[in-house]
Amino acid sequence: MPRAAQRFWLLKSEPEVLAFDDLWAAPGRRTMWDGVRNYQARNFLRDSLALGDQVLFYHSNAEPTGVAGIAEVASGPYPDPTQFDTRHSGFDPKSTRENPTWFALDIVALRALERVVTLDELKRNPRLAKMVLVQRGSRLSVQPVTREEFGEVLRMAAAEAPRSAANGSSAPAKKHAKRAR
Numbered sequence: 744m745p746r747a748a749q750r751f752w753l754l755k756s757e758p759e760v761l762a763f764d765d766l767w768a769a770p771g772r773r774t775m776w777d778g779v780r781n782y783q784a785r786n787f788l789r790d791s792l793a794l795g796d797q798v799l800f801y802h803s804n805a806e807p808t809g810v811a812g813i814a815e816v817a818s819g820p821y822p823d824p825t826q827f828d829t830r831h832s833g834f835d836p837k838s839t840r841e842n843p844t845w846f847a848l849d850i851v852a853l854r855a856l857e858r859v860v861t862l863d864e865l866k867r868n869p870r871l872a873k874m875v876l877v878q879r880g881s882r883l884s885v886q887p888v889t890r891e892e893f894g895e896v897l898r899m900a901a902a903e904a905p906r907s908a909a910n911g912s913s914a915p916a917k918k919h920a921k922r923a924r
Contacts, residue, residue, distance in 0.1 A: 749795055749796055749797065750791065750792070750793065750796045750797075750887070751796065751797050751798075751799070751887070751888040751889065751890055751892070751893040752787070752792060752796055752797070752798045752799070752816075752885065752886065752887060752888055753798070753799040753801050753810070753875070753876055753885075753886045753887075753888050754776060754798050754799070754800060754801065754814070754850070754884065754885055755801045755802075755803045755883075755884040755885075755886075756800065756801065756802055756803065757802075757803055757804045757805070760778075761774065762802075763800050763802070763811040763812040763852065763855060764855075766800070766812070766814065766850070766852040767812070767852045767855065769852075771851065772851050772852040773817055773849055773850070773851040773852075774849065774850060775847050775848070775849055776788070776847055776848055776849065776850050777823045777824070777825050777833070777845075777847035778823070778825060778833050778847075779823070779845060779846070779847070779884060779885060780833060780835075780845065781883060781884065783883060784883045784884050784885040785844075785845060785846060785885075787883075787885045787886070787887065788820055788846055788847075788848060788885050789820045789846040791887070792816050792820070792848060792885070793816060793819065794816055794817070794818065794819060795815060795816060796815065796816040797813065797814075797815055797816075797853075797893060798813065798814040798815060798816065798850060799813065799888060799893065799896055800812040800813065800814050800850075800852075801876070802859065807859050807861045807862075808861060808862045809859040809860050809861035809862050809864070809865070810856060810859065810860045810865075810896050810900070811855065811856060811859050812852060812853075812854060812855045812856055813852075813853045813854050813856065813897075814850040814851060814852050814853055815850065815851050815853055816848060816849075816850060817848075817849040817850055817851040818848050818849035819848065820846040820847070820848045821846065821847060821848065822838075822840065822843035822845070822846060822847070823843070823845040823846055823847040824847070825845075825847075826838040826843060826844060826845045827840065833845070856897075856900035857900050857901055858900060858904055860896055860899045860900050862876070862877075864899060864904075864905060865877055865896070865899075868895065868899065870891070870892075870895045871892055871895055871896075873892075874888065874889075874892045875887060875888070876888075
């Protein structure tokens with residue numbers, strides 16, 4: 744049964760695995776989003792993300808940490824091939840091809856944001872107070888985002904970066920990170 748409306752998501756990535764710039768430079772600006780090893784994040788990826796959904800591409804463990812780009816879900820879910828590869832850090836001996844545990848999907852880069860919208864900025868914005876990302880203890884690599892939250896992040900990216908209270912300078916320039924889930 745087809746879904747009635749497009750959904751919005753935030754996918755986290757770390758500097759040492761996949762940068763938004765790497766996604767942008769990939770053939771067709773497309774890559775497999777793999778390596779998810781948390782059951783709740785897996786359930787979102789397997790059961791809820793769908794072709795055409797919009798994604799905030801978030802850099803964690805980066806300087807600065809924040810939303811760096813916009814991507815789109817470019818495939819449905821399929822078994823994550825890394826779970827079957829004994830040489831891969833994501834190998835799962837309990838997974839079988841007949842009954843896979845972990846799933847992946849493809850994403851395609853749509854555009855880099857004008858600037859990274861930092862986690863600190865997101866936390867200070869009252870319009871984002873209920874966003875999963877800013878909740879205490881929120882560590883999921885795949886998170887739902889409301890249409891309003893998505894739009895607010897885009898609005899923030901187009902605005903000038905706030906000045907740092909410590910030194911009066913603007914937030915650091917964009918530095919794209921790599922993926923890890």
